[in-house]
Amino acid sequence: MEYISQNVARNLKRVRKTRKMSLDDVAEQTGVSKSMLGQIERGESNPTVETLGKIVSGLRIPFTSLVNSANTDIIIVNKESLLPFKSVEGEYQFYEYFPYEESRTFEIYMMQIHPRAKNCSGGHGENTFEYLTVIAGILTLEAEGKIYEIKEGDSIRFPTHGDHIYSNNTDEILKFVITFTWN
């Protein structure tokens, strides 16, 4: 209940308002109950794909217009409201700030590795790259058969067609931002 549902909430409310329709009107036209529509607009519900289907079909709008974030919008991502996508307690946490979306050509993540821990990642396919910017600590990166040390404030770009390992060989926490891209 935290990312796409909020897009749907804003988008649905926007189309309804610009069309000057009431919740009852939309309920009538889509076959989705008024209460559900209200909850969706308030971001209190995580609708099913069939419900979305009824809405887009009844309102005759493209699916993506509900689901995508209007790209004029300002988007604020709170780390708090963001549960780590991959996480091993006491080892590492991987946060998705701007994960894949069709309209973008890159993705932004944050990784946090605890002292003496590491994380191994498989390849991401041909012509994929990561840009790592270290915010705190020292990152030891193993990629393309070599080992790199990236210090706080530094940044690296490398191809990710092959396996790569992020490790924290220090006694302080390591944090870095990942921009992932392809082609």
Place this chain on the structure above:
Amino acid sequence: MEYISQNVARNLKRVRKTRKMSLDDVAEQTGVSKSMLGQIERGESNPTVETLGKIVSGLRIPFTSLVNSANTDIIIVNKESLLPFKSVEGEYQFYEYFPYEESRTFEIYMMQIHPRAKNCSGGHGENTFEYLTVIAGILTLEAEGKIYEIKEGDSIRFPTHGDHIYSNNTDEILKFVITFTWN
């Protein structure tokens, strides 16, 4: 659980298979449980938008590629599996065979009106039209301030910017197919 979920089912299975991934692989990459993915692929579940979000994001595919019916597909719509969208028992039933979808420029419905019953419809906006083909009975249509009688086998096209009324003034059931279009 009946239309879009089936698209999702087929589409998800197709991408997974072409990528030669197991359910475990997809679960790992998306953060959606293996059992859920299995149910989705078997068309046994009606996933929420957040779950879909995790899938499209993890697999890096466009939202629409899950949701749309591959337009090479043959689509069979069973009346049985299709609960009437609008229905008043003993009066009329309105079935959505091919409702709005972005990739199409028309929609196809079927309407069934019981003896001596009628159905009133508001306007659908500028430059919208209906093509009605009567399959059984006699349709009495009121539109644009005039009254038309359409007999079994006949067809009519008329603009639907204004109110219109379908009535069955006979003692037999009335059935007709509606093709709705715009512009």
Place this chain on the structure above:
DNA sequence: TCATTTTGTGCGTTATACTGTATATTTTTT
């Protein structure tokens, strides 16, 4: 052929999507 591993399904539990009805809130009318 039988073990071993890999991949998919079934099952019980919990959280919540969705509905209909009732209540609250806002807007409009008199």
Place this chain on the structure above:
DNA sequence: AAAAAATATACAGTATAACGCACAAAATGA
């Protein structure tokens, strides 16, 4: 300002989405 109407939220009940674990089925290897 009060009454009436229109619109949005609250609530309670039911169905089911989503998960983790255990089992089954299929594929692989010895």
